[in-house]
Amino acid sequence: MKTENIRTRFAPSPTGFMHIGNLRTALYTYIIAKKYGGKFILRIEDTDQGRYVEGATDVIYNTLKACGLKWDEGPDIGGPVGPYIQSERMGIFKEYAEKLVETGHAYYCFCTKERMEQVHAEQQAKGITPTYDRHCRDLPKEEVEKLLAAGTPYVIRQKVPLDGTTTFHDELYGDITVPNADLDDQILLKADGMPTYNFANVVDDHLMGITHVIRGNEYLSSTPKYNLLYEAFGWEIPTYIHVERIMRDATHKLSKREGDAYFGDFVEKGFYIPAILNYIALLGWAPKGENEIFSLEELIEEFDISGLSKSPAIFDPIKMKAINGEWLRKISHEEFKAAALPYIRQTCKREDIDIDEVVKTLQPRTELLTEIPEKVDFIDELPDYENELFFNKKMKTTPETSLSALTSVLPVLENIPDSDWNEEKIHGAVFAEIEKQGVKNGWMLLPMRAALSGKALTPGGGIELAAILGKNDSISRIKKAIEKLS
RNA sequence: GGCCCGUUGGUCAAGCGGCUAAGACGCCACCCUUUCACGGUGGAAUCAUGGGUUCGAUUCCCGUACGGGUCACCA
Numbered sequence: 001m002k003t004e005n006i007r008t009r010f011a012p013s014p015t016g017f018m019h020i021g022n023l024r025t026a027l028y029t030y031i032i033a034k035k036y037g038g039k040f041i042l043r044i045e046d047t048d049q050g051r052y053v054e055g056a057t058d059v060i061y062n063t064l065k066a067c068g069l070k071w072d073e074g075p076d077i078g079g080p081v082g083p084y085i086q087s088e089r090m091g092i093f094k095e096y097a098e099k100l101v102e103t104g105h106a107y108y109c110f111c112t113k114e115r116m117e118q119v120h121a122e123q124q125a126k127g128i129t130p131t132y133d134r135h136c137r138d139l140p141k142e143e144v145e146k147l148l149a150a151g152t153p154y155v156i157r158q159k160v161p162l163d164g165t166t167t168f169h170d171e172l173y174g175d176i177t178v179p180n181a182d183l184d185d186q187i188l189l190k191a192d193g194m195p196t197y198n199f200a201n202v203v204d205d206h207l208m209g210i211t212h213v214i215r216g217n218e219y220l221s222s223t224p225k226y227n228l229l230y231e232a233f234g235w236e237i238p239t240y241i242h243v244e245r246i247m248r249d250a251t252h253k254l255s256k257r258e259g260d261a262y263f264g265d266f267v268e269k270g271f272y273i274p275a276i277l278n279y280i281a282l283l284g285w286a287p288k289g290e291n292e293i294f295s296l297e298e299l300i301e302e303f304d305i306s307g308l309s310k311s312p313a314i315f316d317p318i319k320m321k322a323i324n325g326e327w328l329r330k331i332s333h334e335e336f337k338a339a340a341l342p343y344i345r346q347t348c349k350r351e352d353i354d355i356d357e358v359v360k361t362l363q364p365r366t367e368l369l370t371e372i373p374e375k376v377d378f379i380d381e382l383p384d385y386e387n388e389l390f391f392n393k394k395m396k397t398t399p400e401t402s403l404s405a406l407t408s409v410l411p412v413l414e415n416i417p418d419s420d421w422n423e424e425k426i427h428g429a430v431f432a433e434i435e436k437q438g439v440k441n442g443w444m445l446l447p448m449r450a451a452l453s454g455k456a457l458t459p460g461g462g463i464e465l466a467a468i469l470g471k472n473d474s475i476s477r478i479k480k481a482i483e484k485l486s
Numbered sequence: 487g488g489c490c491c492g493u494u495g496g497u498c499a500a501g502c503g504g505c506u507a508a509g510a511c512g513c514c515a516c517c518c519u520u521u522c523a524c525g526g527u528g529g530a531a532u533c534a535u536g537g538g539u540u541c542g543a544u545u546c547c548c549g550u551a552c553g554g555g556u557c558a559c560c561a
Binding site for chain 1: 487488489490491492493496497498499500508509510511512519520521522523524525552553554555556557558559560561
C-alpha cells in the first residue's frame with residue numbers, strides 16, 4: 001500500500017444521526033490519514049434533497065469534533081478542492097458524463113421509468129435478476145440527436161463491456177474478479193441532470209485527489225463498476241479498504257430501535273467518549289500486542305490494516321462497559337472529576353462536603369457515568385434504613401455489636417479537631433481505637449459505614465464516608481444510629 | 487435467485503503447514519479487603535462440515551451448510 005501523500009475522506013450523508021458503524025469508518029479513515037502524515041477530508045453527500053434533515057450536518061460536525069477527529073479540509077473550513085458539499089458541486093458532473101459518452105463509455109438512454117418498471121417486472125416473472133435491458137445502448141447517433149433536439153427526457157448510462165472480466169484490488173480482500181456480464185449499465189446522470197451517488201462519488205474522489213477510499217463493505221459489489229469508470233476517464237484508481245459491518249447479533253444490524261446504534265445514545269448512557277472510540281476501534285480490528293486500551297493518539301500509533309477483520313463483528317455492550325470502566329479508572333483525578341461532576345450534582349448538591357473525596361472514592365468503582373447519581377444520593381439525605389443493615393455475616397456484626405462499636409467510636413471522632421477532619425487523621429484515630437479494643441477492622445468499620453450512609457452498598461468504607469460528610473454530619477448520623485439501635 | 491464476501495470459546499479475537507490453539511470481556515473458585523469495587527491467582531469454554539493436497543492441516547484447494555452484502559433515476 002502506498003503511504004505517501006495520502007488523502008482520505010469521510011463522506012457521510014446528513015441523516016441527523018451518527019451511526020456507530022459510520023463513526024468507526026470515520027475513525028479508521030482518520031487514523032490511516034494521520035498515521036502516514038496525510039490529509040483527512042470531510043465531504044457532505046447531500047445530493048438526495050428529499051432526505052434533507054434540518055441540522056443534520058451539525059450532528060456530523062459535532063460528533064467528529066467531540067471525538068477529536070479533526071478534518072483538514074471540509075465544508076466549514078474550506079480547502080483547495082472545494083466545495084466540500086456535494087449539492088454545491090452539481091454543475092460539474094454533466095460535463096464529465098458527456099465526456100464519457102463521447103469516448104464510448106456511456107450512452108444516452110431515453111427509456112421511461114414506466115418502461116423500466118415493466119421490463120423489471122417481466123424479468124422478475126422469468127426469475128432473472130432485474131437489470132437494464134440495454135434497449136438504448138446502441139441507438140444510432142442520428143436518432144439520439146433527434147431525440148435530444150426534441151427535448152426528450154434522458155439519463156446517461158454507463159456502457160459496461162459485454163464480455164470479459166473486471167478485477168479490482170482491495171487491501172484487505174485481495175483481488176476480486178467479476179464477469180462484466182454481471183454488471184448493470186447503471187445510471188450515471190439522472191433525468192433531472194443530477195449525478196447518482198455512484199457517479200458523483202468517483203468524480204469527486206478523483207477531483208479531490210483522494211488516494212485511499214475507506215468505506216463500508218456494502219460497496220464491495222459496486223466497486224468493479226467504479227473501476228471501469230476510473231479506467232474510462234484514464235484516472236488513477238485509489239487504494240480500497242472495505243471494512244465489515246458491526247452487528248447486533250449474527251443476523252441483525254445495530255438498529256435505532258434498540259437505542260444502540262447512534263453515537264449520541266452512548267454518550268447519553270454515560271459512556272466516556274475516548275472509551276467509545278477505543279471500543280469501536282476494537283470491533284473488527286485487533287492490535288498486535290495484548291494491550292487494548294488506546295487513546296486516539298495511541299490508536300494512530302498502533303493501527304495497522306493487517307489487523308482488520310474480514311468478518312462482521314457483533315457489538316458487545318458488556319465489553320464496551322468494561323472498556324469504559326478501564327478508561328474511567330486510568331484517567332487523572334481532574335479528568336474524572338470533570339466528567340463525573342455533572343452526574344454527582346444530579347443527586348448531591350451539598351457544598352459543605354469534600355467533593356474531591358467523593359470523586360476519589362467514585363473513580364475506581366464507576367463503569368458508567370450514569371451510575372453515579374444513585375451512588376451518591378445518601379450524601380444529601382440519609383435514607384431511612386432498617387437495623388438489619390447492621391447484620392453482616394463476614395464481619396460478624398449485629399445490631400447489638402454495632403451499638404457498642406458506634407458508642408465507642410463516637411467520642412474518638414468527637415475528639416478529632418475540625419481542622420484535622422480528613423481521611424488520614426480519621427483513619428489514625430479510628431484504628432487506634434480498634435487496636436485498643438482488640439477487635440477486627442470490620443467489626444468497627446462496617447457499622448460506621450452503615451450509620452453514615454444508610455445503605456448496604458456505598459462507594460467507599462466508613463472512614464472515607466466520614467471524610468466526605470464532614471465532622472458535624474458524621475457525628476450526627478452516628479448519634480442517630482445509636483439512638484435507633486438503643 | 488444470480489454475483490461477491492465471510493465462518494477460531496457466549497462475545498471481541500491472535501494464529502499465516504508442525505503450538506499444551508495467545509490475550510481481553512463475561513462466567514466460576516480462591517486470595518486481598520473497610521461493604522461494593524479495584525487488584526491478584528487459578529479454572530471451565532473455540533478451529534461450521536465433508537472431501538482432497540501433504541509425512542503433517544485451524545492454516546492450502548474443492549464441495550456443502552450457515553451468515554452477510556449487492557442487484558434503484560437511494561446513498
